[in-house]
Amino acid sequence: MKIIEKPVEIEEEDTFKVILSKYGALALDKQENLSELIGDQVGELDIEKGELSFDDLTFKAQILGFFMQDSRQWSWAWDNEEIFGKELIETSLEIKAIGEKFEIAEFTTPLLNATFDDCHTLAMTTISILDMDAYYAVSEDGLDIFVAFKSDLIKENDSVKKFRDTFYTFQKNFNIYPNIAFESYTKLKGYDFKPHEDFALAKIGEARVLAGYTERGNITRLIIFGDDER
Numbered sequence: 001m002k003i004i005e006k007p008v009e010i011e012e013e014d015t016f017k018v019i020l021s022k023y024g025a026l027a028l029d030k031q032e033n034l035s036e037l038i039g040d041q042v043g044e045l046d047i048e049k050g051e052l053s054f055d056d057l058t059f060k061a062q063i064l065g066f067f068m069q070d071s072r073q074w075s076w077a078w079d080n081e082e083i084f085g086k087e088l089i090e091t092s093l094e095i096k097a098i099g100e101k102f103e104i105a106e107f108t109t110p111l112l113n114a115t116f117d118d119c120h121t122l123a124m125t126t127i128s129i130l131d132m133d134a135y136y137a138v139s140e141d142g143l144d145i146f147v148a149f150k151s152d153l154i155k156e157n158d159s160v161k162k163f164r165d166t167f168y169t170f171q172k173n174f175n176i177y178p179n180i181a182f183e184s185y186t187k188l189k190g191y192d193f194k195p196h197e198d199f200a201l202a203k204i205g206e207a208r209v210l211a212g213y214t215e216r217g218n219i220t221r222l223i224i225f226g227d228d229e230r
Helices: 016-038 086-102 116-129 160-173 178-188
Strands: 044-046 051-054 057-060 062-068 073-076 111-113 134-140 143-149 192-195 199-204 207-213 219-225
Touching (some): 116 143, 160 199, 160 207, 178 192
Antiparallel strands (some): 073 111
16 A cells, blocks of 8 residues: 655644744755855845846845844734735735634734844745745845745756755754654655654655654754765
8 A cells, every 4th residue: 555645734733843844944945046046146126116136137026024123023014015015915915824824923923023033934934835936135224124036047956965965054053843854855845755763764866865863853964875966
């Protein structure tokens, strides 16, 4: 009998930490793809046109929200239609609706006390859940405005080494559940996931990435097996 793998999705009673664990590594993967495209270029946001530009690159943008540096607060775009207009807040309204469905306060509270890093986690989960290609924070007079966008110009780097390194960076720098994150990142990338008692395997082409766990689910080792280390 064929075992049907459980898909990655938000479930009842998932905390924001669980949601970040499920979707954050993929978002970091997407951000690295964006970095490969734009390099050190600094983006400029034209709210009137709804466009984010990097020299000769222009993306149609959706406003997610903004971080107020002085008060250290995050404000969702869906609560600021009078500033941005209805067309630019559609993505933020989508994540609000998901937050209402699953009772996720981080997505449904208009104003949140936050650090700049907290704002990144909100943007990361949003772009992965809603299948956007990337996000970017534009600094404007004491505000950091977070925008999300899609573009065929952003190419995926699906190397095994990138998968391993992205996951290592994610689990090291974010407060997440590494075992949930490894399984979710593997499945969201479309790779085969094989769980075992104290480790798990991601099958990527002919290669394997092994993640070893402690009893608490923390990472003890992260190793590539096979010849495919593109």
